[in-house]
Amino acid sequence: MSATLEMAASVAIDDVSVRFRSKRAEVTAIQQVSLDVAPGEFVSIVGPSGCGKSTLLKLVSGLLKPSSGTVTLLGSEVRGPRHDIGFVFQRAALLEWRSARRNILLQAEMRGMNSAEAARRADELIEMTGLSGFENALPHELSGGMQQRVALCRALLHQPRVLLMDEPFGALDALTREQMNVELHRVWRETGTTVLLVTHSIAESVYLANRVIVLTQRPAVVHEVIEVDLPGVRDYTATMARPEFASATARIRDLLGAATGQE
Numbered sequence: 001m002s003a004t005l006e007m008a009a010s011v012a013i014d015d016v017s018v019r020f021r022s023k024r025a026e027v028t029a030i031q032q033v034s035l036d037v038a039p040g041e042f043v044s045i046v047g048p049s050g051c052g053k054s055t056l057l058k059l060v061s062g063l064l065k066p067s068s069g070t071v072t073l074l075g076s077e078v079r080g081p082r083h084d085i086g087f088v089f090q091r092a093a094l095l096e097w098r099s100a101r102r103n104i105l106l107q108a109e110m111r112g113m114n115s116a117e118a119a120r121r122a123d124e125l126i127e128m129t130g131l132s133g134f135e136n137a138l139p140h141e142l143s144g145g146m147q148q149r150v151a152l153c154r155a156l157l158h159q160p161r162v163l164l165m166d167e168p169f170g171a172l173d174a175l176t177r178e179q180m181n182v183e184l185h186r187v188w189r190e191t192g193t194t195v196l197l198v199t200h201s202i203a204e205s206v207y208l209a210n211r212v213i214v215l216t217q218r219p220a221v222v223h224e225v226i227e228v229d230l231p232g233v234r235d236y237t238a239t240m241a242r243p244e245f246a247s248a249t250a251r252i253r254d255l256l257g258a259a260t261g262q263e
């Protein structure tokens, strides 16, 4: 691969607007948003409720077409649903009658992956996410955090180069959420996957990311891009205590307060 191709963005959102039309009204969800995500980068997206964060992820996955502008994923324009990505949602959406391991392997079955290779990869991910010992448990026997770990493993089974996450830890208690943040950060470092995360948690957005994109109230435009100046390996407590963490979270809180009029 040439150096130019290697450096090309994993995700390029170029001057994209999205308008939803119904019989009664037209809603502009996103207005002329441009954003490049570099290979291996972790980018968080925050913004007021209803501003268009999920809409952005839907554009990247091809579930939604922009009204204008273009979205490019791994070098090719997104024109329809893309299967070369991983997606994790707020709800794990596991099949209740399948064990954790067999839920993870569902990804392989849907894609017709080589079963020995899929099994090896599933075991690797189970180990990486601390699910060892729970492979054969059914979803109702797993905690909420464990269910999200299974969803993460399922999303990573086919080794996607881009992972989209829409408020993946929003339904978890605060302590479990912190543990999941630590694990996700480690998995991200170990896999080198490009991650685009939508979150309502300012602390989570900063702890995990290289950059935080702050969107305005709908119609969403990019309010500010915060560069996160934290070490690659991030101990949770030590990271929270760093001045760079405090200044980034304070800046985002200011921007969101200004966006929602709640300063």
Ligand SMILES: Nc1ncnc2c1ncn2[C@@H]1O[C@H](COP(=O)(O)OP(=O)(O)OP(=O)(O)O)[C@@H](O)[C@H]1O
Pocket (backbone or CB within 6 Å): 020, 021, 027, 029, 047, 048, 049, 050, 051, 052, 053, 054, 055, 056, 218
């Ligand atoms: N299919 C659709 N048809 C009409 N309007 C839509 C559709 N999808 C989203 N919208 C509108 O677009 C706007 C952005 O929605 P979106 O779900 O992207 O916001 P969000 O920032 O992810 O919200 P939240 O933080 O509350 O999850 C909202 O006003 C929503 O009502």
